[in-house]
Amino acid sequence: MVDLFGPDAPPDRRPEADDPGRPLADRLRPRSLDDVIGQQHLLGPGGTLRRMIAAGRLGSLILWGPPGTGKTTVARLLADAVGYRFEQISAVFSGVADLKKTFEAARTARRAGATTLLFVDEIHRFNRAQQDSFLPVMEDGTLVLVGATTENPSFELNAALMSRAQVLRFQSLDAENLEALVTRAEAVMGHPVPLTPEARQMLIGFADGDGRALLGLVEEVSSAAAPGETLDEAGLMDVVQRRAPIYDKAQDGHYNLISALHKTIRGSDPDAALYYFARMIVAGEDPLYLARRLIRMAVEDIGLADPHALPQAVAARDAYEMLGSPEGELALAQAVVYLASAPKSNAVYTAMKAAMQVAKASGSPLPPMAILNAPTKLMKGEGYGAGYIYDHDTPEGFSGQEYFPEALGRQNFYAPVERGFEREIKKRLDYFARLRTRRGDQ
Incomplete structure (x- = not known):
């Protein structure tokens, strides 16, 4: 039996884990699932992972969620909870040769009576052939695969791999979770974060739901403040640069926000529509992409219920091309408000689909x-x-x-x-x- 706090324990379990020279995120790494902040839908009473642990057996999993939500930590603690051997690789740095060595080590461990939990970070980075290589060792029980990804598995992972693993969604840490994390950090550091209450809330907002990023910001602020100094909001802004919102124009964040913008305009909520429009602009979205989408919304969701909707959207596009940023973005915002406020009809859109269907099915009558x-x-x-x-x-x-x-x-x-x-x-x-x-x- 390995002493979890002895010389053979993992580095994050040894007494020197409290060494102030180590990064705060490492010093605060949970030592049990009960210590994990957030993800109560998975780890709380009756949660999916709690039921698996109670059964004493884990199936293969895909942990899907934003950065800094505890995917790696939870995977390691799951292995501890059911007594599995833990092995970790990253899809960024591993190739076919690394996978073969890992699989062979898992087979050796299995012959010795140990089950391996293989944690694959950023599993979506593996190509199709590499993903397929997991299938035989998952099926014959050589290992239990736990993959972590920040991208939508539906788009990034093979259907065969998805069919053999349960997808669990990790959620961004909310303000209450992040406040609890700051409080825990203060206990470990032995002093409060030198911020006014208003600046403290601003710091939590900067983390954007990422616990690891929050702890990095806490360290940065604590080391930058002079002894006895308490930073206000302006002082905090001088110390840290605001983190860019989680947004990749080719991936999930992009599609989530454009879907939200489209549906809030369709739902006639100009305030919510402006919010999602602003979110995309702040994140660096191409305004002309948004202009094209607004034109689409004008014809798809408003149509002839307001014949001026399409000219408004096209004019906003033209105004942006003439003025550029940031002045031209106001023209797009005007179109957002106009479209959201306009009466809605998809009658032309529906009629076109019906006509296309009949045209394809009816042949070429004279x-x-x-x-x-x-x-x-x-x-x-x-x-x-x-x-x-x-x-x-x-x-x-x-x-x-x-x-x-x-x-x-x-x-x-x-x-x-x-x-x-x-x-x-x-x-x-x-x-x-x-x-x-x-x-x-x-």
Whole structure:
């Protein structure tokens, strides 16, 4: 039996873990799952991981969540909790040869009666072939795989690997969790963080839900403040540079925020829409990308309920291209508010999808002869253009003739809603339908 606090213990378990020369995040590394801050949906009573531990057996897992939420620590503590041998590799620094050595060591340990928990940090960095190499050793029980990723596993991991592992979502630490972490850090350091209450809250905000980043900021502030000095918000800003928000324009953060922006505009909430728009601008998103998305929203979610929505979105794009940043961003913000406040209709969007479906399924039936041009005598003799009624010659400016191919029959795709300008369009179309019926009865 290994003494967890003796000379053979892991480095983070030895008494020198309290050495003030070590990084604060390392000194505060939890020694049991009960010490982990946050992730109560997994580690609290009845949580998924608590149930696994109670059963005495772990299955393969994918731990998905933002940086600094405890994925590595939890993996190590899980191995301790069920008595598994812990092995850790990083997909950034490991190749096929490293994987083969790790698998062989796990086989040797298994023959000796030990189960290996292999923790793979940033598992999404492995390519498809490398991910596939885990499948045989997972299936034959050579090891239990616990992978950690900050990226959406649905996009980054093979379906075969996903089918053999349970995905557990780690959440960003909330303000209460981060405050508890600061309090714990103060106990270890033996002194409070030299900040006013307002600056303390600002520091917690800077961490952006990342516990490891927060402890780094606490160390930075504690070492920068003069003896007896208490920093206010301005003093804190002088000491630390604000962390960039968690956002990768090619990955999950990007898609989460553009989805939130689109849905808040569709949901007619201009305040929430401005917030997500600002989040993306602050994070460095290309304003022209946002302009293109606003144009899409104008036609997809507003359409003819407000015919001015599309010109507003296009004008905002043009204004940004003329003014640049930051002035042009105000034009985009104006479009965000306009679109969010506008009446909503997806009637044109729905009609287009329905028309496309019929067009793909119906083949190539000939339009009615009456609406075909007859540029030659032969075509005129064949009946091209015969019976066409010039709408402007009718009293209502509407002939009511049939334009769909005879083989297809009349179709109804566009159903305007009773909102905004489409209410007027609906009245007009209902009027045309009555005239069409009247002409058909004649």
